[in-house]
Amino acid sequence: MRNVAAVLxxxxxxxxxxxxxxxxxxxxxxxxxxxxxxxxxxxxxxNLMKKLAGLSMFxxxxxxxxxxxxxxxxxxxxxxxxxxxxxxxPLPQVLMLTxxxxxxxxxxxxxxxxxRIRRAYNSMEEDNIHQQMEAEELD
Amino acid sequence: xxxxxxxxxxxxxxxxxxxxxxxxxxxxxxxxxxxxxxLAGLSGVVLHHVISGEVIHYELxxxxxxxxxxxxIDSLNALVAVIVAFIALITVIYGSKSAEKEIHxxxxxxxxxxxxxxxxxxxxxxxxxxxxxxxVFLEISSLSSYALIxxxxxxxxxxxxFNYLMAGxxxxxxxxxGIGFLYAASGTLNMxxxxxxxxQFSSMTLVITALLFILIGLALKAAVFPLHSWLPEAYxxxxxMVTVFLASTSTKVAIYVLIRTLYQVFPNTYWEEMLLxxxxxxxxxxxxxxxxxxxxxxxxxxxxxxxxxxxQLGYMVVGVGxxxxxxxxxxxVHMFNHAITKAALFMAxxxxxxxxxxxxxxxxxxxxxxxxxxxxAFxLAGLSLIGVPGTAGFISKWYLVQAALEKGNYVVAxxxxxxxxxxxxxxxxxxxxxxxxxxDKLTVHKVxxxxxxxxxxxxxTFCCYVMVATCFYFGLYTDIPLEAANTAVEVxxxxxxxx
Numbered sequence: 169m170r171n172v173a174a175v176l177x178x179x180x181x182x183x184x185x186x187x188x189x190x191x192x193x194x195x196x197x198x199x200x201x202x203x204x205x206x207x208x209x210x211x212x213x214x215n216l217m218k219k220l221a222g223l224s225m226f227x228x229x230x231x232x233x234x235x236x237x238x239x240x241x242x243x244x245x246x247x248x249x250x251x252x253x254x255x256x257x258p259l260p261q262v263l264m265l266t267x268x269x270x271x272x273x274x275x276x277x278x279x280x281x282x283x284r285i286r287r288a289y290n291s292m293e294e295d296n297i298h299q300q301m302e303a304e305e306l307d
Numbered sequence: 308x309x310x311x312x313x314x315x316x317x318x319x320x321x322x323x324x325x326x327x328x329x330x331x332x333x334x335x336x337x338x339x340x341x342x343x344x345x346l347a348g349l350s351g352v353v354l355h356h357v358i359s360g361e362v363i364h365y366e367l368x369x370x371x372x373x374x375x376x377x378x379x380i381d382s383l384n385a386l387v388a389v390i391v392a393f394i395a396l397i398t399v400i401y402g403s404k405s406a407e408k409e410i411h412x413x414x415x416x417x418x419x420x421x422x423x424x425x426x427x428x429x430x431x432x433x434x435x436x437x438x439x440x441x442x443v444f445l446e447i448s449s450l451s452s453y454a455l456i457x458x459x460x461x462x463x464x465x466x467x468x469f470n471y472l473m474a475g476x477x478x479x480x481x482x483x484x485g486i487g488f489l490y491a492a493s494g495t496l497n498m499x500x501x502x503x504x505x506x507q508f509s510s511m512t513l514v515i516t517a518l519l520f521i522l523i524g525l526a527l528k529a530a531v532f533p534l535h536s537w538l539p540e541a542y543x544x545x546x547x548m549v550t551v552f553l554a555s556t557s558t559k560v561a562i563y564v565l566i567r568t569l570y571q572v573f574p575n576t577y578w579e580e581m582l583l584x585x586x587x588x589x590x591x592x593x594x595x596x597x598x599x600x601x602x603x604x605x606x607x608x609x610x611x612x613x614x615x616x617x618x619q620l621g622y623m624v625v626g627v628g629x630x631x632x633x634x635x636x637x638x639x640v641h642m643f644n645h646a647i648t649k650a651a652l653f654m655a656x657x658x659x660x661x662x663x664x665x666x667x668x669x670x671x672x673x674x675x676x677x678x679x680x681x682x683x684a685f686x687l688a689g690l691s692l693i694g695v696p697g698t699a700g701f702i703s704k705w706y707l708v709q710a711a712l713e714k715g716n717y718v719v720a721x722x723x724x725x726x727x728x729x730x731x732x733x734x735x736x737x738x739x740x741x742x743x744x745x746x747d748k749l750t751v752h753k754v755x756x757x758x759x760x761x762x763x764x765x766x767x768t769f770c771c772y773v774m775v776a777t778c779f780y781f782g783l784y785t786d787i788p789l790e791a792a793n794t795a796v797e798v799x800x801x802x803x804x805x806x
Binding site: 210223233234259270273277285288304 | 453463
């Protein structure tokens with residue numbers, strides 16, 4: 169709560185600095201937006217395909233976040249050349265290569281499951297599938 | 308010695324693709340068996356080596372930490388590795404018949420390959436000292452377990468697997484985000500290095516955010532109440548062998564990571580003043596009561612046991628939330644004891660399923676008279692689940708109640724006792740149906756006429772009784788888990804408090 173109060177106080181006292189703060193972190197605001205859109209889709213959509221798309225967006229936002237964190241002011245891509253002296257931090261980028269692979273594997277598995285669910289239930293809508301599941305004998 | 312530790316991860320990494328390429332179900336089973344034998348032997352040797360407090364460091368590729376990835380093995384993760392490897396071994400012996408029956412012939416080698424990948428992921432999570440490496444292993448084990456669960460016989464298995472995939476990936480992504488925040492604050496991914504330099508950045512607000520994201524991600528993976536919704540269906544619908552293995556290991560490994568993170572990445576002096584211990588206690592207690600309540604109301608044995616897992620995970624979370632040495636010892640020992648107890652119970656449930664094609668209690672009235680051995684395993688392992696003195700389950704609950712009383716937290720102690728009484732109720736529900744109702748004529752379900760032979764499964768029954776015997780053995784001789792837990796807890800509290 170103290171933090172919130174401090175931020176509010178800061179906002180009312182320094183409108184121009186506040187603006188600079190918002191603009192200076194524009195990449196983070198956008199990442200949060202992408203993340204929330206992804207998560208909302210995942211939670212709210214009854215369509216399994218859209219759920220998976222939401223999950224993918226959510227993962228992508230985290231990847232963008234890591235790359236943002238690794239950015240150094242005035243730094244170029246981390247490839248050693250004569251022309252540059254400042255580089256972006258290569259570690260988050262390397263980590264994200266792994267995370268992208270994991271994401272691709274998750275998506276592939278998700279799609280495979282959706283194909284089989286659609287064959288088994290002839291539907292991709294969660295409500296419809298749940299109706300069919302309730303009608304089935306439990307165990 | 309150092310080389311042996313990395314073999315625990317390398318062996319399944321090599322054998323899994325080989326199993327997938329050699330498309331023969333007998334060879335696949337044999338390779339899995341040999342792999343598990345090797346892993347069990349290795350993990351036993353490693354635990355024997357570190358149980359008295361020695362720590363093994365292995366630097367992958369010779370890169371010095373904190374730049375390279377490092378495997379750090381102390382008595383805690385050696386104990387977890389032993390749980391994973393030994394349960395994998397016994398599951399493979401137990402499951403050869405059930406896998407033949409439940410998995411299509413053309414997929415059985417892939418099934419075993421995925422099974423080895425889960426073992427690899429869980430062992431990797433246990434052994435690594437690098438937090439990003441941990442995420443990678445977490446995803447390896449999760450992805451292969453989604454695939455394994457989807458191989459269940461009924462079509463509900465697909466939906467269960469999909470829901471698990473959603474929840475699991477969300478959890479893993481939260482965990483990844485938490486690591487990102489932590490890296491932004493600390494500039495390192497090596498757990499020991501983060502802990503060592505924690506004071507330099509602990510004042511940043513970022514660190515609290517990192518802690519919360521990591522915690523929620525792990526809680527989703529460990530199915531801590533109220534984030535458990537994926538667990539009951541996944542365990543009910545998965546093939547027998549997968550249920551036995553995952554129910555006894557995967558959530559335990561996630562709890563281990565939770566303990567490791569809360570004590571050796573974030574020192575416990577950092578979070579003990581926050582609301583966090585209270586939240587852990589609350590979620591643990593509610594989980595115990597809710598899981599037990601739902602378990603009492605189930606009619607399917609598999610689902611009943613799955614809900615009981617949610618309740619038992621509550622005990623471990625309470626052990627962590629109490630944040631004293633006795634509580635942590637209780638959590639670690641319960642991790643061990645519950646793994647063997649649940650393995651025995653799910654093995655018994657699998658036997659019933661294989662012989663009668665149902666685990667619905669309403670169809671099993673009086674089964675105790677026709678299959679005394681199978682139902683006997685339920686009764687004996689059930690004692691350990693309740694925590695009757697002389698069984699493994701008693702030891703950890705005893706420590707947990709002591710830990711709660713030591714903190715003067717009578718509400719928690721009372722809740723543990725109430726949950727144990729509820730455990731008696733749901734175990735009794737199974738026993739009553741099997742022994743004291745009926746005698747209905749038992750029928751094998753969902754089989755064409757002329758095939759109604761109840762198969763004898765001597766090997767699987769034997770494995771089940773090995774686990775039951777283990778429950779009793781570790782109830783009487785508690786040296787191994789207790790010594791490992793004691794050593795581990797000393798180290799955990801010294802790193803947490805000393806900083």
